[in-house]
Amino acid sequence: AQKITQTQPGMFVQEKEAVTLDCTYDTSDQSYGLFWYKQPSSGEMIFLIYQGSYDEQNATEGRYSLNFQKARKSANLVISASQLGDSAMYFCAMINNAGNMLTFGGGTRLMVKP
Amino acid sequence: GEEVAQTPKHLVRGEGQKAKLYCAPIKGHSYVFWYQQVLKNEFKFLISFQNENVFDETGMPKERFSAKCLPNSPCSLEIQATKLEDSAVYFCASSQSPRGQEAFFGQGTRLTVV
Numbered sequence: 001a002q003k004i005t006q007t008q009p010g011m012f013v014q015e016k017e018a019v020t021l022d023c024t025y026d027t028s029d030q031s032y033g034l035f036w037y038k039q040p041s042s043g044e045m046i047f048l049i050y051q052g053s054y055d056e057q058n059a060t061e062g063r064y065s066l067n068f069q070k071a072r073k074s075a076n077l078v079i080s081a082s083q084l085g086d087s088a089m090y091f092c093a094m095i096n097n098a099g100n101m102l103t104f105g106g107g108t109r110l111m112v113k114p
Numbered sequence: 115g116e117e118v119a120q121t122p123k124h125l126v127r128g129e130g131q132k133a134k135l136y137c138a139p140i141k142g143h144s145y146v147f148w149y150q151q152v153l154k155n156e157f158k159f160l161i162s163f164q165n166e167n168v169f170d171e172t173g174m175p176k177e178r179f180s181a182k183c184l185p186n187s188p189c190s191l192e193i194q195a196t197k198l199e200d201s202a203v204y205f206c207a208s209s210q211s212p213r214g215q216e217a218f219f220g221q222g223t224r225l226t227v228v
């Protein structure tokens with residue numbers, strides 16, 4: 001069984017500042033993938049970033065970067081230069097080695113203050 | 115297509131009626147996942163497919179839920195005799211290769227059982 005934990009139910013950040021959203025995971029698989037998704041109030045799920053467990057470099061996509069610490073089993077999302085449009089729910093997720101299940105964390109609601 | 119297409123966007127059913135939801139994965143994606151989001155912060159895995167084969171169905175309430183992914187047709191999720199607690203947003207996601215590629219989500223189908 002695998003598990004994703006997001007310990008921050010809600011976070012505030014000042015516009016233009018950086019913010020880190022925490023994600024820890026638990027799995028017995030040696031190979032897996034980690035995702036972050038953004039869900040704005042409109043409800044759709046927007047893919048942000050992906051990290052494979054064997055990728056040596058941390059993934060980056062524009063203002064998003066994934067701070068992957070394999071030994072600690074953490075995959076925190078860093079958003080640089082926050083924008084008002086970043087206000088949303090953020091979900092961390094993991095795909096297992098077999099590729100048949102994507103497990104989600106409980107989400108973190110990010111609110112960007114002007 | 116280049117996006118996961120879910121239809122309909124909204125579906126209202128009386129308790130006890132049947133509901134059928136559709137998902138067309140991105141062309142070339144072999145893996146399809148169905149999720150139920152009851153509250154805004156919880157995703158429940160239902161079932162996954164590799165092409166037309168069920169990959170994992172451990173999340174499916176089997177007595178009323180069924181799903182198919184047939185060749186050359188959209189995937190479908192069917193709920194017989196809907197109950198009030200089936201009211202949720204149902205998301206479909208597709209992936210080309212789960213451990214190395216992004217999993218893209220559709221817009222979701224909001225099912226309301228009245």
